[in-house]
Amino acid sequence: MKEMNNPKWVPQLLAWYDVNKRDLPWRDCGDPYKVWVSEVMSQQTRIEAMKPYYDNWMRLFPTLEDLAKATEDEVVHAWQGLGYYSRARNLRLGVQDVVHNYGGVVPHNRKDMESLKGVGSYTAGAVLSMAYGEPEVAVDGNVLRIYARLYGIFDDILSTKGKKMITAIVEDTLPHDRPGDFNQALMDFGSAVCIPKTPRCGECPIVNTCHAYQHNVTDQLPVRIKKIKVVDVPVFVGILSYGDYYLLHKRPNRGLLRSMWEFPSVENADSYDAAESGLTELVGTFGFELSLQPVIVKELTHVFSHRKWFMKAFRGDLQYTGDHTSIETIQTQLPKDWMLIKREEFADYAWAGPHGKLTELCPIVE
Numbered sequence: 001m002k003e004m005n006n007p008k009w010v011p012q013l014l015a016w017y018d019v020n021k022r023d024l025p026w027r028d029c030g031d032p033y034k035v036w037v038s039e040v041m042s043q044q045t046r047i048e049a050m051k052p053y054y055d056n057w058m059r060l061f062p063t064l065e066d067l068a069k070a071t072e073d074e075v076v077h078a079w080q081g082l083g084y085y086s087r088a089r090n091l092r093l094g095v096q097d098v099v100h101n102y103g104g105v106v107p108h109n110r111k112d113m114e115s116l117k118g119v120g121s122y123t124a125g126a127v128l129s130m131a132y133g134e135p136e137v138a139v140d141g142n143v144l145r146i147y148a149r150l151y152g153i154f155d156d157i158l159s160t161k162g163k164k165m166i167t168a169i170v171e172d173t174l175p176h177d178r179p180g181d182f183n184q185a186l187m188d189f190g191s192a193v194c195i196p197k198t199p200r201c202g203e204c205p206i207v208n209t210c211h212a213y214q215h216n217v218t219d220q221l222p223v224r225i226k227k228i229k230v231v232d233v234p235v236f237v238g239i240l241s242y243g244d245y246y247l248l249h250k251r252p253n254r255g256l257l258r259s260m261w262e263f264p265s266v267e268n269a270d271s272y273d274a275a276e277s278g279l280t281e282l283v284g285t286f287g288f289e290l291s292l293q294p295v296i297v298k299e300l301t302h303v304f305s306h307r308k309w310f311m312k313a314f315r316g317d318l319q320y321t322g323d324h325t326s327i328e329t330i331q332t333q334l335p336k337d338w339m340l341i342k343r344e345e346f347a348d349y350a351w352a353g354p355h356g357k358l359t360e361l362c363p364i365v366e
């Protein structure tokens, strides 16, 4: 990768970083596994919020080998609360690849690094530069925003053209003597000073070279044209108990929140009556009758990338109409993606996003 003459702002930003850098456990440790985990965890989560998850993760899976040996359920469970669970699954698969095909050593080059499951251009650049000191850029939304402002780029930063243009400038400005520090300086600078909504230009160490500031257009940059249409989906949820047990469903192993546990639910019903009849029909296939209480016990909204769930939760009682009486026998009659468990066991399972919040309601006392 070629290096252009460092513009004046690069050493100024590095000097700011030397004084203001956040003290984080994966920094300056030279351990690519730790950097890798931290980068994947922080992709959709603020650093402060993800730190406890990182610490817990390192207690459970302190090395690549520990993670490679863990089951998918263990990994997803440890990830619970961070969302976007495919990241956890892919991290495990990528680490298994390193253990089995690279002798347990995270690759030193971008091509091999990006061939690992779940590792994209940003994560590869972050790991290579921070752990190995390789002159690789790590361009994410944070960096796109900062450069769009610094260089006065009005192209859409979500477009391929905008991303390519900015990535080329980042490559040109990357200081080869401190690539890891530079990438981390951009991360910290973007989260503390050149923040998304209203940049703190009054505290900015590179204000004199910033095009957006000099031309009074900081409120217009970066340009982001969103194309994704988010679909609203009503979801009626039944918190259904059979004595001390609750009926749960494991979501399919494809699609949204895959393989995670949830309370029985009905999507897109247009009324309480429609939802009640949907739930009654659902549990009826397992030999249960349902008395659903028509009182909402909780309303929740949960936003995914393409859908927004408007959830209404109701409580209900189940009566078993089959011949069997013991809970063990009833359990064996249920399909493998359904189960009855007690409240105390909730913590042992990975919950499907907002359904985890509903567990806090149980037991629901009227």
Ligand code: SF4
Binding pocket: 146, 149, 150, 193, 194, 195, 199, 200, 201, 204, 205, 206, 207, 210, 211, 212, 213, 218
């Ligand atoms: S002057 Fe303002 S907009 Fe420009 S880089 Fe600094 S914080 Fe960002």
